[in-house]
Amino acid sequence: MQMATEAIDKAPSTDELEKLLVNNEALARIELYLNRFNPIRVMKMERMEIRHSAILAWLLDPKESHGLDDKFLKAFLGEALRGQSAIGHPTAIDVARADLSDSVVRREWQNIDVFVHSDRNRWAFIIENKYDSKQSEGQLTKYLEGVHAGLGVSPSEISARGIFLTLQDEEPQDERYSPVNYLAVCAVLAELMKREAHLLTAEVRTFLQHYIEIIEEELGMSSESGEMQELARQLYRENKKVFDFVMKYGATSDFSVAVTNLFGDDLDATKAVTIGTQRFKLTALSSDICGCLPVSWEEPLRELPNLADGCASWWAGLPLIIWIRLDKATEGVGGKLRMVAEVGPVSNHKLRLSLVEQIAGLTDEAPKLRIQFTKTATREGTRYSRFLKENVINIKDTGNAEEITQAIEKLFKRFTPEIEAVGELLREYASQGELAQ
Numbered sequence: 001m002q003m004a005t006e007a008i009d010k011a012p013s014t015d016e017l018e019k020l021l022v023n024n025e026a027l028a029r030i031e032l033y034l035n036r037f038n039p040i041r042v043m044k045m046e047r048m049e050i051r052h053s054a055i056l057a058w059l060l061d062p063k064e065s066h067g068l069d070d071k072f073l074k075a076f077l078g079e080a081l082r083g084q085s086a087i088g089h090p091t092a093i094d095v096a097r098a099d100l101s102d103s104v105v106r107r108e109w110q111n112i113d114v115f116v117h118s119d120r121n122r123w124a125f126i127i128e129n130k131y132d133s134k135q136s137e138g139q140l141t142k143y144l145e146g147v148h149a150g151l152g153v154s155p156s157e158i159s160a161r162g163i164f165l166t167l168q169d170e171e172p173q174d175e176r177y178s179p180v181n182y183l184a185v186c187a188v189l190a191e192l193m194k195r196e197a198h199l200l201t202a203e204v205r206t207f208l209q210h211y212i213e214i215i216e217e218e219l220g221m222s223s224e225s226g227e228m229q230e231l232a233r234q235l236y237r238e239n240k241k242v243f244d245f246v247m248k249y250g251a252t253s254d255f256s257v258a259v260t261n262l263f264g265d266d267l268d269a270t271k272a273v274t275i276g277t278q279r280f281k282l283t284a285l286s287s288d289i290c291g292c293l294p295v296s297w298e299e300p301l302r303e304l305p306n307l308a309d310g311c312a313s314w315w316a317g318l319p320l321i322i323w324i325r326l327d328k329a330t331e332g333v334g335g336k337l338r339m340v341a342e343v344g345p346v347s348n349h350k351l352r353l354s355l356v357e358q359i360a361g362l363t364d365e366a367p368k369l370r371i372q373f374t375k376t377a378t379r380e381g382t383r384y385s386r387f388l389k390e391n392v393i394n395i396k397d398t399g400n401a402e403e404i405t406q407a408i409e410k411l412f413k414r415f416t417p418e419i420e421a422v423g424e425l426l427r428e429y430a431s432q433g434e435l436a437q
Helices: 002-010 014-021 025-034 049-060 071-081 092-097 139-151 182-195 202-219 223-238 240-249 254-263 295-302 349-360 401-414 416-432
Strands: 104-109 112-118 123-130 159-166 177-181 272-275 278-285 289-294 320-328 335-343 392-395
Touching (some): 049 112, 049 123, 071 092, 123 139, 177 182, 182 202, 223 240, 254 289, 278 320, 289 416, 320 416
Parallel strands (some): 123 159
Antiparallel strands (some): 112 123, 289 320, 335 392
16 A cells, blocks of 8 residues: 555656657657567577578678679688788788688587688688577687588698688687688678678578667677767656656566665766775666776776777767676576676777777786787777776576666676776876876
């Protein structure tokens, strides 16, 4: 009875409900975005690594129905091998000059995710795809060293290169592999779709758009998603009482319940809460992902405005963010909770490079810090770079909000040393008025 009385007392007025629900353009745009059709998502394939390998193999095969011939194959290999010429041949330049239209693309040959062989050029490429799983000890080395025997040729007859494709910026255990992120797949594909639009049928173009959308959302890089999040924040500010009422008394996800257990029901981005020894602000929340900003990062970053150039539509509009996502298993009730610390799309490459190098350099004096960037983080043109290791906790039941809350707290406390170290670094540069270049 008390809960019912409280609900009535806090219920929004008719005028407040009409303002939100009747002819509200912003709400209509968000509804349209949430209800958009994507066949990959409909078939629950967005997190199935084997399906992503199949799509990648289709795109890489010059003889397949996409109509791009060897253009995607060359663009992908060129991006993966860029800056890696010291490892050996073929290099990115070799690939750019070559005709790869004879390439044979095979799935699961000798257990390799995607294998590409160009007899004309005497090249072979082992592509290990880690969309969600982790690499096994010695796995990459076994694949690379078994290629020549599998083809029945000597190492002098075929040049073999390894490529390690990952969603989570994991470094390959075998240094002979060139690392490349799924973000590069998006960038290469989007550029080809513009440049070679005349080669694509309407069906292929639509499918590729759906595929890019899935990857961008998995990476947290969707520009449309960022725009919708900002629109949602604006809608919340303008209709706060209605939304607070709905969130308290209406249905919601177990993940969002877990987050509000820590941050409170009032999703105010200006309010900080203490978790462990650090204070955090919640900057974004959806059914399976949230953005958080340590106050120890935000305050000095506000004093370094040049660093934020290019980040206006990215998360909190600053060059650094922490985000947490719950990934449900494809089968069963379990899943994984992942905490990501990330450097965003700073426009000035020198400033961005300096920020990445300074954060990476924190391990020089404190080697126990779980900070590690991939090799691609320092490349010009890289826009997003993650840097936390050991950042995943297994969840037994993704429908248990209390378990998720405890796991989020555990991740925040686990990475207290890293968060503090980055905060101290930023405060040092804020006191100087600029980031060292």
